[in-house]
Amino acid sequence: MTLSSKLPGVVTRAETAAATRRTLIRAASQLLDEGGPDAVTLRAVGALAGVSRGAPYGHFESKEHLLTQLAVEAWNALADDVEQLRADLDADPGARLERAVLGLIAVARRQPHLYALMFSIPADAPAAVDAAGRLENEFLTLVADVVGEPDAHRYGALVLSSAHGIAGLELSGHLAKDTWGVGVEQLVQMLVDAIRLGADGRDRIVRQPD
Amino acid sequence: MTLSSKLPGVVTRAETAAATRRTLIRAASQLLDEGGPDAVTLRAVGALAGVSRGAPYGHFESKEHLLTQLAVEAWNALADDVEQLRADLDADPGARLERAVLGLIAVARRQPHLYALMFSIPADAPAAVDAAGRLENEFLTLVADVVGEPDAHRYGALVLSSAHGIAGLELSGHLAKDTWGVGVEQLVQMLVDAIRLGADGRDRIVRQPD
DNA sequence: TCGTTCATATGACGTTGTCACATGAAATGC
DNA sequence: GCATTTCATGTGACAACGTCATATGAACGA
The missing domain is CATH 1.10.10 (Arc Repressor Mutant, subunit A)
Incomplete structure (x- = not known):
């Protein structure tokens, strides 16, 4: 050289x-x-x-490759955020999970078009798999702290789905507060509460007479 | 004439x-x-x-108007389906809600591009407001049968968000079963269970020592 | 039967993604 | 230090797109 x-x-x-x-x-x-x-x-x-x-x-290689790169970096940036958030040990697991979900939604609010792009890119592209996988693992860990290891995957899928749904419905305008009487923050709180309740309340309910 | x-x-x-x-x-x-x-x-x-x-x-008037019409008809068709489903009185409320959610997801699976179009059309267009409003009301009624009238709006928003999220994550390929160990049907079941539990389990939990 | 209306057909324009090719400077080999 | 190669960039060109202006011809009202 x-x-x-x-x-x-x-x-x-x-x-x-x-x-x-x-x-x-x-x-x-x-x-x-x-x-x-x-x-x-x-x-x-x-x-x-x-x-x-x-x-x-x-x-x-093409316009699509440029957009894919944009989406991949967005996935990684979001994973970075959640990773950083997971370092906050003083917050209780539920609060941390709540903040992670709100972090996802924050991207949808701040950069709606980028958020939409993230989910419109083929999910099987190697780079996309890695980047999205990072975020999924972060959520998995956060959820495990709330519902315990054995249920982490099941509830992780539910949390991520619901979080994505809240974000998507919000930015498509179908979550108007005067229609549903509830804001996004409340919804996220309800979601985490429901998860927590569902996971450790299952036995209790089953044992109870119906 | x-x-x-x-x-x-x-x-x-x-x-x-x-x-x-x-x-x-x-x-x-x-x-x-x-x-x-x-x-x-x-x-x-x-x-x-x-x-x-x-x-x-x-x-x-333009290509966008044609696509909007497509989306409006999709909203109405889905509302029709759920409306018809609500006439099934022999199913219990939880099962009916579950089937309604699966109906939404079925559209995403059967016509993924149409489903994406439904949520990428401006939600404030009059025709879109009416059509989407129909489906929202249907869900509202179904959820009310499960969690009761006072909580129907809050939980309705959560159910619709989560359903939309499951559908969206599924069709964007981020809900692979070998990653999360859970299928869409199970997720929907978990969702409805969590809603039911959250609504009538709230008092129980609150009364309980933490 | 005679204008009128209106759905359709066609030509045209600007914009887009993409390719083939030209250019010129940086990198490399001797 | 010079010649050659490499390669990022600039430019012309092309097909396809949404859209508009205009032409056409058949269905309509009187």
């Missing part, structure tokens, strides 16, 4: 390429947030990133 | 127009089911309906 970076500030070709790639992703993300999926055209992405309309093809 | 239908089989212009409109909707629905959103181009819709590419503009 030659010392191509002879001067400070002078970067190698690989470095500038990586930087351009990141700039493209950032531009796509911004366009998605501000104007929705229709606003994300490769021409607009290129323009916002300061390159030509064909330049993205040097970094991404 | 003249007797333009002088002969049997000879239809009026208004009738043929209405028929064409329905044919267009059916064509769009078929294209959506078979090829996803990208396959629904007005040109393809026109071709499948046996008209030209511009003909749809005589019946729909």
Whole structure:
């Protein structure tokens, strides 16, 4: 390898390429947030990133690959958040799970188009599997702290489904508070309560005469 | 009005127009089911309906209006299903609610693209409000039979959210059984059980020493 | 029978994703 | 240090798309 970076500030070709790639992703993300999926055209992405309309093809196989990368990074960012949240040991398990669910919903509120994109990408793409798997494991651990190890998977699926449903219904406008008389925060609380109750209340109920 | 239908089989212009409109909707629905959103181009819709590419503009203001109509009819069809299901008086409330939730999920499984379309249409469009409102009311009644009137709205929102979440996660491929060890049917059962338990178990738990 | 209405057909325009090719600078080999 | 290669980028081109303006022809009302 030659010392191509002879001067400070002078970067190698690989470095500038990586930087351009990141700039493209950032531009796509911004366009998605501000104007929705229709606003994300490769021409607009290129323009916002300061390159030509064909330049993205040097970094991404197609527009779909660029969007997939966007979704993968969103999955990872959310997994990072939940992972960080799990480090808060002073909160009780139920409260931590509640905050994790609200974290998922927060993405849907803050970046609705990105959230929708996360779930419209083929879930079997290797990168997507890894990223989504991280988040799933985080939730699994949080749920296990609430309902115990043996029921963690079952209730984990239920919690994640419900959380996703609340988020989705909220951002599609079908969760108006004046219709249901309940806000998202309350719903999440009800969900966690129901999980906790369902898990440790099962025996109690079964033993009880019906 | 003249007797333009002088002969049997000879239809009026208004009738043929209405028929064409329905044919267009059916064509769009078929294209959506078979090829996803990208396959629904007005040109393809026109071709499948046996008209030209511009003909749809005589019946729909834009492509988006056509898709909205598709979504509205899907909402209404689902509401019809649940309404019919509510007439089954021999099933107990919990079982009926369970079947209603499974009905929602069945649409997601049978016509995934249509299901996604239902929730990606602006929820404040008058026609969409009416159609979606019908389904919401149906669910509200079903949930009321399980948890009682005062809690019906709160738990109705939770049930609908969770049902939508299960459906969404399922069709986006994030609910693989070998990951969570639980199938959709079991999840729905858990959900209804948790609702029932949460509603009538609340007092019991509160009274209990923690 | 004669205008009128209106669903449909067609040409056209701007935009999109994508490919083929050109260009020029960085990287590499000697 | 120079020649060659590599490769990110720029540009022209193409088909397909949504949409509009306009033309056409058949069904309508009188």
